[in-house]
Amino acid sequence: xxxxxxxxxxxxxxxxxxxxxxxxxxxxxxxxxxxxxxxxxxxxxxxxxxxxxxxxxxxxxxxxxxxxxxxxxxxxxxxxxxxxxxxxxxxxxxxxxxxxxxxxxxxxxxxxxxxxxxxxxxxxxxxxxxxxxxxxxxxxxxxxxxxxxxxxxxxxxxxxxxxxxxxxxxxxxxxxxxxxxxxxxxxxxxxxxxxxxxxxxxxxxxxxxxxxxxxxxxxxxxxxxxxxxxxxxxxxxxxxxxxxxxxxxxxxxxxxxxxxxxxxxxxxxxxxxxxxxxxxxxxxxxxxxxxxxxxxxxxxxxxxxxxxxxxxxxxxxxxxxxxxxxxxxxxxxxxxxxxxxxxx
Amino acid sequence: xxxxxxxxxxxxxxxxxxxxxxxxxxxxxxxxxxxxxxxxxxxxxxxxxxxxxxxxxxxxxxxxxxxxxxxxxxxxxxxxxxxxxxxxxxxxxxxxxxxxxxxxxxxxxxxxxxxxxxxxxxxxxxxxxxxxxxxxxxxxxxxxxxxxxxxxxxxxxxxxxxxxxxxxxxxxxxxxxxxxxxxxxxxxxxxxxxxxxxxxxxxxxxxxxxxxxxxxxxxxxxxxxxxxxxxxxxxxxxxxxxxxxxxxxxxxxxxxxxxxxxxxxxxxxxxxxxxxxxxxxxxxxxxxxxxxxxxxxxxxxxxxxxxxxxxxxxxxxxxxxxxxxxxxxxxxxxxxxxxxxxxx
Numbered sequence: 001x002x003x004x005x006x007x008x009x010x011x012x013x014x015x016x017x018x019x020x021x022x023x024x025x026x027x028x029x030x031x032x033x034x035x036x037x038x039x040x041x042x043x044x045x046x047x048x049x050x051x052x053x054x055x056x057x058x059x060x061x062x063x064x065x066x067x068x069x070x071x072x073x074x075x076x077x078x079x080x081x082x083x084x085x086x087x088x089x090x091x092x093x094x095x096x097x098x099x100x101x102x103x104x105x106x107x108x109x110x111x112x113x114x115x116x117x118x119x120x121x122x123x124x125x126x127x128x129x130x131x132x133x134x135x136x137x138x139x140x141x142x143x144x145x146x147x148x149x150x151x152x153x154x155x156x157x158x159x160x161x162x163x164x165x166x167x168x169x170x171x172x173x174x175x176x177x178x179x180x181x182x183x184x185x186x187x188x189x190x191x192x193x194x195x196x197x198x199x200x201x202x203x204x205x206x207x208x209x210x211x212x213x214x215x216x217x218x219x220x221x222x223x224x225x226x227x228x229x230x231x232x233x234x235x236x237x238x239x240x241x242x243x244x245x246x247x248x249x250x251x252x253x254x255x256x257x258x259x260x261x262x263x264x265x266x267x268x269x270x271x272x273x274x275x276x277x278x279x280x281x282x283x284x285x286x287x288x289x290x291x292x293x294x295x296x297x298x299x300x301x302x303x304x305x306x307x308x309x310x311x312x313x314x315x316x317x318x319x320x321x322x323x324x325x326x327x328x329x330x331x332x333x334x335x336x337x338x339x340x341x342x343x344x
Numbered sequence: 345x346x347x348x349x350x351x352x353x354x355x356x357x358x359x360x361x362x363x364x365x366x367x368x369x370x371x372x373x374x375x376x377x378x379x380x381x382x383x384x385x386x387x388x389x390x391x392x393x394x395x396x397x398x399x400x401x402x403x404x405x406x407x408x409x410x411x412x413x414x415x416x417x418x419x420x421x422x423x424x425x426x427x428x429x430x431x432x433x434x435x436x437x438x439x440x441x442x443x444x445x446x447x448x449x450x451x452x453x454x455x456x457x458x459x460x461x462x463x464x465x466x467x468x469x470x471x472x473x474x475x476x477x478x479x480x481x482x483x484x485x486x487x488x489x490x491x492x493x494x495x496x497x498x499x500x501x502x503x504x505x506x507x508x509x510x511x512x513x514x515x516x517x518x519x520x521x522x523x524x525x526x527x528x529x530x531x532x533x534x535x536x537x538x539x540x541x542x543x544x545x546x547x548x549x550x551x552x553x554x555x556x557x558x559x560x561x562x563x564x565x566x567x568x569x570x571x572x573x574x575x576x577x578x579x580x581x582x583x584x585x586x587x588x589x590x591x592x593x594x595x596x597x598x599x600x601x602x603x604x605x606x607x608x609x610x611x612x613x614x615x616x617x618x619x620x621x622x623x624x625x626x627x628x629x630x631x632x633x634x635x636x637x638x639x640x641x642x643x644x645x646x647x648x649x650x651x652x653x654x655x656x657x658x659x660x661x662x663x664x665x666x667x668x669x670x671x672x673x674x675x676x677x678x679x680x681x682x683x684x685x686x687x688x
Contacts, residue, residue, distance in 0.1 A: 156540055156581065174518050174522060178519050194514075194518075194582065194629070195627055196581060196583060196627065198625045198655060203623060206643065206646060207620070207644065208646065230646075230647050233498075235500065237582070238538065239539060239540060246579065248577075276547055279547060279553070281541065281542045285538070285539040297551065298551070299552065300550065302575055309575060
């Protein structure tokens with residue numbers, strides 16, 4: 001006798017939403033029933049789950065009745081509006097938006113890093129930002145051996161980070177440019193095909209954009225190190241899917257490269273991709289569709305006696321979003337931290 | 345009465361070579377005669393200079409007779425072979441390859457940074473690597489106010505850095521992918537369209553690739569600071585032309601952001617591109633074809649009290665190669681550091 005759960009996906013038709021659906025099926029999550037919810041624009045659309053056609057339903061006060069688990073990926077404002085109602089109705093919400101991430105009542109969880117934090121939820125658990133998840137996976141195992149003193153990261157973020165429409169736009173722009181025509185930007189502020197630009201999220205007063213502030217603040221919260229010194233430069237690049245990051249780490253004492261490599265080759269959710277002879281390292285096309293974050297080019301920083309350089313590529317939609325959310329759900333199930341299990 | 349010079353371009357048909365030709369014309373360099381030299385593959389091709397068709401000639405011992413100035417851009421092995429012969433024949437060589445850059449007898453020159461170094465040449469002057477030129481232009485003016493203590497850079501390098509054929513290959517790959525076909529990589533080791541990868545230059549023992557070592561060693565030589573602490577991660581991105589760089593600088597004392605901005609807005613060869621309201625900063629498509637290196641996103645590093653973050657985009661073929669070489673030639677002319685002027 002196994003337990004199964006009544007699940008709802010909020011924002012089922014988006015890039016992350018469809019991946020959530022596919023992962024629930026492929027990972028054989030114990031689903032008793034599945035409800036697809038979305039904004040009016042998508043209501044009535046049909047998606048398939050385990051061979052069964054499901055129709056997208058509208059959001060409403062009643063939509064969360066008899067739901068144990070909500071996987072929310074419909075943006076911050078919808079989450080802010082509906083997640084508390086879902087909790088009121090008795091569900092646990094795993095929220096992929098930034099709405100609750102820095103809320104002190106809400107655990108921010110990467111299961112490989114701080115699974116235990118999920119135990120103390122009050123109905124909502126936040127899924128971190130994609131770039132943060134990828135970075136925390138490869139830096140946390142090193143941080144366990146020697147606390148990180150400072151972290152400098154530059155990102156190479158794919159169009160998927162701006163959603164399915166941005167991915168489509170980049171392809172259209174590329175075709176236009178190849179045809180000698182003008183590239184039109186509607187979803188993103190500037191043409192991204194054969195171009196790149198600093199991440200276009202809102203700029204804060206300090207000159208960091210929100211995407212960068214997420215990397216700073218969320219990593220601190222996940223690591224439980226309030227004053228962890230991090231700086232980030234986030235950049236959108238004309239890659240369709242999977243983000244990459246160049247990470248510079250400073251420690252208090254030298255970090256042996258061979259040890260770092262040994263640690264990361266055994267870390268959960270991480271795959272060491274390094275062929276120094278062949279100049280073969282993580283690439284976004286190879287990280288796409290993969291569960292693991294690929295890491296490589298681990299080397300001693302020549303500018304700092306206690307520095308280490310790393311390079312990663314990871315699927316933004318999978319481990320950077322949907323997979324991490326599903327892993328949180330699996331964690332809740334395994335630990336019996338989901339509130340209202342239904343006997344199947 | 346003005347002087348003019350007998351010029352030869354070695355490697356005239358390449359991406360940088362054709363730009364050299366175009367800049368000699370557009371900047372009205374005092375050319376008495378122009379000879380185009382190249383490897384056998386390109387001999388017989390015709391290029392136009394000031395409305396006149398010039399045929400590419402083969403390299404030979406005699407090719408440098410009666411030549412005052414050689415602009416070499418045909419790769420390291422050809423430079424190593426032919427530059428000394430050109431000097432023997434009485435010419436001054438401005439070499440765009442890496443062959444002589446770290447030779448202590450050879451000045452390595454960015455005119456805005458260390459023009460005076462060119463005075464002491466012994467026939468060969470080296471043009472630095474593209475990423476180094478761009479970085480030195482925006483960091484040198486700050487270094488004058490407060491010496492840089494450490495520099496961490498991540499690059500976003502366009503296909504043009506691997507030559508005209510790589511640019512063509514990226515376009516073909518993009519079209520293949522848009523057609524649902526496989527992207528074929530022949531010039532570069534991996535598909536670059538909608539992908540990116542760590543720079544594919546040879547890896548050194550320390551785990552840095554040669555492109556990265558160039559940034560470390562050449563910047564030290566140009567700045568005249570032998571032990572300048574620099575680390576670099578070089579990455580090829582699917583941009584056609586113009587490189588970008590995320591630069592983290594550490595100083596001994598805090599560097600006022602407003603002051604940094606004021607300095608860079610008045611630095612030669614640099615253009616400040618910052619509209620914080622519109623989230624508008626340097627982009628490779630806007631840097632392409634520009635003489636100036638675009639710099640922006642200047643901000644206080646939140647991870648370091650004396651840190652500064654910068655972002656730049658600069659045309660790899662222009663200021664990153666051909667323009668810098670022509671500026672060195674103009675400098676030699678202006679300072680009368682060219683050996684054998686011819687009266688016109």
